[in-house]
Amino acid sequence: xxxxxxxxxAPALDKGLDILELxxxxxxxxxMGQIADRLIRxxxxxxxxxxxxxRRRYIQRDEATEGFLIGNRLFEMAMKTAxxxxxxxxxxxxxxxVAHSLDQSCHLTVLSDTQIVVIARVEAPGExxxxxxxxxxxxxxxxxxxxxxxxxxxxxxxxxxxxxLAEAHPDFDRAGFxxxxxxxxxxxxxxxxxxxxxxxxxxxxxxxGETGWAVGALTVPFILxxxxxxxxxxxxxxxxxxxxxxxxxxxxxxxxxxTNAGD
Numbered sequence: 539x540x541x542x543x544x545x546x547x548a549p550a551l552d553k554g555l556d557i558l559e560l561x562x563x564x565x566x567x568x569x570m571g572q573i574a575d576r577l578i579r580x581x582x583x584x585x586x587x588x589x590x591x592x593r594r595r596y597i598q599r600d601e602a603t604e605g606f607l608i609g610n611r612l613f614e615m616a617m618k619t620a621x622x623x624x625x626x627x628x629x630x631x632x633x634x635x636v637a638h639s640l641d642q643s644c645h646l647t648v649l650s651d652t653q654i655v656v657i658a659r660v661e662a663p664g665e666x667x668x669x670x671x672x673x674x675x676x677x678x679x680x681x682x683x684x685x686x687x688x689x690x691x692x693x694x695x696x697x698x699x700x701x702x703l704a705e706a707h708p709d710f711d712r713a714g715f716x717x718x719x720x721x722x723x724x725x726x727x728x729x730x731x732x733x734x735x736x737x738x739x740x741x742x743x744x745x746x747g748e749t750g751w752a753v754g755a756l757t758v759p760f761i762l763x764x765x766x767x768x769x770x771x772x773x774x775x776x777x778x779x780x781x782x783x784x785x786x787x788x789x790x791x792x793x794x795x796x797t798n799a800g801d
Contacts (some may be wrong), residue, residue: 553584554590554591556577557584557591557597558608560576561607562608562675566605567604568606569605569606570584570588570606588606596609596612610673625648625657625754626646626657626658628788629754629756629784630660632783632784633646633658633659633660633780634660636756637661637663641662641768642759643659643662643668643669643758643759644757644777645660647681647683647687647754648687648753649678649687649691649699651702652703652707653675653676654675654684655673655674669759679711682728682729682732683755683757685719685728686742686744686755687755688715688719689722689752690744690746690752691752692750700716703715727742728742729774732759737761738761739759740760741777742758743756743782744756744785746782747788753788756781760773
């Protein structure tokens with residue numbers, strides 16, 4: 539460590555950030571002992587930090603295991619940033635249109651390190667449907683929307699993401715992931731059976747920002763019901779069209795649908 543870095547170091551802050559980053563990457567709650575072991579620190583070193591983070595809602599305790607999870611505070615802070623507010627405001631009319639056109643739930647996801655996070659959603663208007671909660675996270679390579687976001691990221695960002703996945707997750711299938719996102723890039727959208735819920739097919743299309751690369755993904759967890767008149771092949775163009783419409787609205791800075799002069 540350089541002399542400058544040593545002079546201006548903040549050990550307590552580093553410790554807190556290490557805990558948050560560890561919990562953000564974990565798919566299961568972690569106990570104080572597990573956190574201490576993974577960070578190579580003593581329980582005494584992290585006890586007060588856990589108490590402070592829990593008090594301020596950055597982390598929360600899982601009732602079943604007494605382990606710790608990432609809380610809602612970071613999500614709430616992220617939602618207050620101008621780019622996120624603009625993306626959500628612009629996308630919401632289109633998310634609602636997709637949900638009502640297909641009678642399916644629809645949500646918006648963005649990248650968060652090696653995970654996707656759901657930042658907006660509209661539930662299916664009918665009596666039945668499948669929806670994910672706001673703030674839901676999943677590894678990029680294990681979700682359709684994650685693969686879409688990777689497929690339409692800049693080459694540099696995509697490479698950084700792949701390297702980070704390989705570094706953080708020993709079970710990451712690099713070759714398989716690269717092949718799948720290349721296919722998605724050629725098709726213009728992603729489609730695959732849900733890895734968490736049987737009978738659900740995730741449909742996802744990229745939302746392109748001003749840089750020319752994806753800033754989000756519009757996703758429908760599609761359920762084929764006996765009374766459903768719209769099939770998968772009919773739903774895909776709707777998702778792709780509305781994702782493109784959001785991209786166009788972002789480009790002109792106007793939320794909602796563009797209005798034709800003759801309307």
